[in-house]
Amino acid sequence: MMPLLNVKNLKIDIEQSRGELLHAVRDISFTVNKGEKLGLVGESGSGKSLTALSIMRLLHSPYQITGSVALDGTDLYMLNDKEMARVRAGQLGIIYQDPTSSLNPVFTVGEQIIEAIKLSEKVSHAEARTRAIDLLTEVGVKDAKTRADNYPHQFSGGMRQRVMIAMAISTNPKLLIADEPTTALDVTTQARVMELLSRIVEQRGLAVILITHDLGVASQFCDRLSVMYGGKIVESGYIKDVISKPLHPYTKALINSVCTVDLDVTKPMIAIGGQPPVLSNLPSGCTFHPRCPQANTTTCVSTIPALVTIGIERSAACDLIDTKSGSIGFSHV
Amino acid sequence: MSEILMRVENLAKHYDVGNKKKLKAVNDVSFNIHAGETFGLVGESGSGKSTIAKLILRLEKPTAGKIFLGETNLLELKSKDLLKARRDLQMVFQNPFDALNRRKRVRDVISLPLKVHTSLNEKEREARIIELLGLVGLRPEIIERFPHEMSGGQCQRVGIARAIALNPKMLILDESVSAVDVSIQAQILNLLRELQDKLHLTYLFISHDLSIVRYMSHKIAVLYQGEIAEFGTRENLFANPVHPYTHTLMNSIPDPFHEKSGKVSEIGTGDESIDKVSTGCSFRSRCAIGSQKEICMSVNPGLTANASAHDLVACHFPTTSSEYAQALKSLSQSGG
Numbered sequence: 001m002m003p004l005l006n007v008k009n010l011k012i013d014i015e016q017s018r019g020e021l022l023h024a025v026r027d028i029s030f031t032v033n034k035g036e037k038l039g040l041v042g043e044s045g046s047g048k049s050l051t052a053l054s055i056m057r058l059l060h061s062p063y064q065i066t067g068s069v070a071l072d073g074t075d076l077y078m079l080n081d082k083e084m085a086r087v088r089a090g091q092l093g094i095i096y097q098d099p100t101s102s103l104n105p106v107f108t109v110g111e112q113i114i115e116a117i118k119l120s121e122k123v124s125h126a127e128a129r130t131r132a133i134d135l136l137t138e139v140g141v142k143d144a145k146t147r148a149d150n151y152p153h154q155f156s157g158g159m160r161q162r163v164m165i166a167m168a169i170s171t172n173p174k175l176l177i178a179d180e181p182t183t184a185l186d187v188t189t190q191a192r193v194m195e196l197l198s199r200i201v202e203q204r205g206l207a208v209i210l211i212t213h214d215l216g217v218a219s220q221f222c223d224r225l226s227v228m229y230g231g232k233i234v235e236s237g238y239i240k241d242v243i244s245k246p247l248h249p250y251t252k253a254l255i256n257s258v259c260t261v262d263l264d265v266t267k268p269m270i271a272i273g274g275q276p277p278v279l280s281n282l283p284s285g286c287t288f289h290p291r292c293p294q295a296n297t298t299t300c301v302s303t304i305p306a307l308v309t310i311g312i313e314r315s316a317a318c319d320l321i322d323t324k325s326g327s328i329g330f331s332h333v
Numbered sequence: 334m335s336e337i338l339m340r341v342e343n344l345a346k347h348y349d350v351g352n353k354k355k356l357k358a359v360n361d362v363s364f365n366i367h368a369g370e371t372f373g374l375v376g377e378s379g380s381g382k383s384t385i386a387k388l389i390l391r392l393e394k395p396t397a398g399k400i401f402l403g404e405t406n407l408l409e410l411k412s413k414d415l416l417k418a419r420r421d422l423q424m425v426f427q428n429p430f431d432a433l434n435r436r437k438r439v440r441d442v443i444s445l446p447l448k449v450h451t452s453l454n455e456k457e458r459e460a461r462i463i464e465l466l467g468l469v470g471l472r473p474e475i476i477e478r479f480p481h482e483m484s485g486g487q488c489q490r491v492g493i494a495r496a497i498a499l500n501p502k503m504l505i506l507d508e509s510v511s512a513v514d515v516s517i518q519a520q521i522l523n524l525l526r527e528l529q530d531k532l533h534l535t536y537l538f539i540s541h542d543l544s545i546v547r548y549m550s551h552k553i554a555v556l557y558q559g560e561i562a563e564f565g566t567r568e569n570l571f572a573n574p575v576h577p578y579t580h581t582l583m584n585s586i587p588d589p590f591h592e593k594s595g596k597v598s599e600i601g602t603g604d605e606s607i608d609k610v611s612t613g614c615s616f617r618s619r620c621a622i623g624s625q626k627e628i629c630m631s632v633n634p635g636l637t638a639n640a641s642a643h644d645l646v647a648c649h650f651p652t653t654s655s656e657y658a659q660a661l662k663s664l665s666q667s668g669g
Contacts, residue, residue: 191585216587271519
């Protein structure tokens with residue numbers, strides 16, 4: 001089966017004023033199938049948001065993009081601008097982190113959803129409005145007929161994010177990209193918005209890329225997970241496999257450093273030492289080696305580990321993993 | 334038990350919002366913080382947790398109430414004595430970049446409180462700054478850096494170094510790890526606990542994240558719309574939470590290792606909570622139990638002792654988490 005989205009050897013470089021290149025995303029490949037929910041997890045600077053923007057083809061100079069992004073078999077980077085605009089309007093939906101700055105403050109939310117609908121297909125204004133109101137009802141906005149005529153500032157943060165979701169699904173996209181959709185929201189609002197998103201995605205059979213720094217949010221929503229670090233995917237797999245048996249030392253460390261309600265309060269937390277990598281000064285070899293408790297001074301420092309398949313839909317980029325025996329763990333420990 | 338370091342009594346802050354309406358950001362909040370312990374305040378945005386921090390630091394003037402640090406009522410202090418009191422009471426802010434002046438080097442940032450409050454000369458200050466950087470796990474070279482030359486975690490460590498520069502008795506930590514990266518969060522939490530032991534610090538730890546508040550705090554107050562909904566020791570509160578809002582918060586935690594016990598969206602959207610209810614329990618519009626009950630609509634439940642939980646709770650119908658999950662379930666089955 002052909003995947004819905006096929007990202008191959010994607011590289012994103014940022015050109016600096018002095019002509020040097022920062023390697024923000026370094027040769028990543030992944031696929032998303034129809035109806036599948038993929039989580040891209042990483043810290044700030046890991047390249048996860050740039051990956052999302054490059055799928056939407058929203059990155060221009062100083063960003064330099066190589067590789068291919070194919071949606072339903074069509075390479076988006078081979079399309080002209082007009083064709084791409086049509087794909088964006090009809091087949092891709094995106095939800096950004098901050099609903100306040102992604103809604104236009106001087107138009108009512110109804111007008112903004114109607115605009116999105118009319119850009120993707122030829123419908124009358126009245127019909128677009130009816131659909132906009134239905135969508136607002138679907139995302140849980142009460143009294144949608146009146147609320148459609150309200151401006152963004154008349155909605156709370158959680159409600160604004162619901163409006164963003166309504167707008168993103170208004171054109172019946174094939175793929176929905178949600179970039180930290182709940183990071184700006186309260187915990188309880190976050191839980192409600194994620195529940196809503198789950199329901200809508202399920203009902204419509206949408207494929208989703210969820211970008212988040214929060215392993216908890218990702219694991220409750222996604223089918224598969226790709227963990228990013230320093231512009232590379234370091235581990236991928238089904239969510240349960242990754243959470244219960246992480247392979248890459250970074251994934252392990254990340255899972256260990258999650259604060260949960262049953263953590264032993266008498267012990268210090270298992271923290272990841274050091275600092276996240278800085279793009280202008282990426283470490284040699286494995287990007288994680290300066291912070292890795294298992295790193296050795298030879299391979300880890302000198303060679304960039306490739307993402308190796310280790311099982312069904314399972315891969316990790318660490319030279320210390322014993323792939324031959326098929327056993328999970330490190331050959332030298 | 335150690336002595337009480339801070340006593341907050343009937344603290345209130347009401348804002349005029351026009352039309353003779355008042356927004357009760359903080360309403361009749363009382364608690365004691367014992368020396369050497371961490372007191373956690375947890376709640377959503379708008380719950381009043383940051384307002385309490387500002388009132389304690391006297392960055393805002395309360396409508397009513399008293400705040401004692403030791404035997405001194407902070408609210409009665411005149412400017413000179415207030416300056417002295419602030420030596421004992423320091424704050425670490427949420428966003429480490431915004432909290433540091435981006436035109437100043439680390440040296441200048443940390444030396445300012447030393448210049449204002451101590452008689453150390455330049456050489457002594459330099460030595461003290463290096464000592465402080467060591468305490469928060471930073472190398473001495475960092476003294477020359479500007480904020481933009483440091484990572485978020487390093488900036489937050491500088492913020493902590495500045496806060497402990499004057500050997501305060503108490504630190505107010507307002508969402509101090511919310512803006513740092515996940516991998517750094519644990520480092521900072523560990524550092525704060527180490528410093529507490531080493532320097533015998535007392536913490537007021539404010540966060541929206543229940544798991545982090547649990548990890549850090551000996552006692553916890555759950556705030557909802559300016560009032561304490563539930564209060565207890567860490568052990569009691571987590572072993573036996575009884576307020577519906579506490580259950581809601583616990584159900585909302587995105588935990589990668591456990592399935593959720595109940596859905597959150599089964600109760601009201603919570604949007605109506607923006608128009609604050611004037612009578613009765615402020616949580617009732619989101620509550621699976623009290624939304625239709627007469628007493629919840631008419632009487633504001635005060636904070637009272639809950640015998641079974643050894644806690645304080647402001648609820649007419651305290652329930653266990655399994656009872657509450659059951660109530661949520663029957664509510665969703667009846668289509669409500």
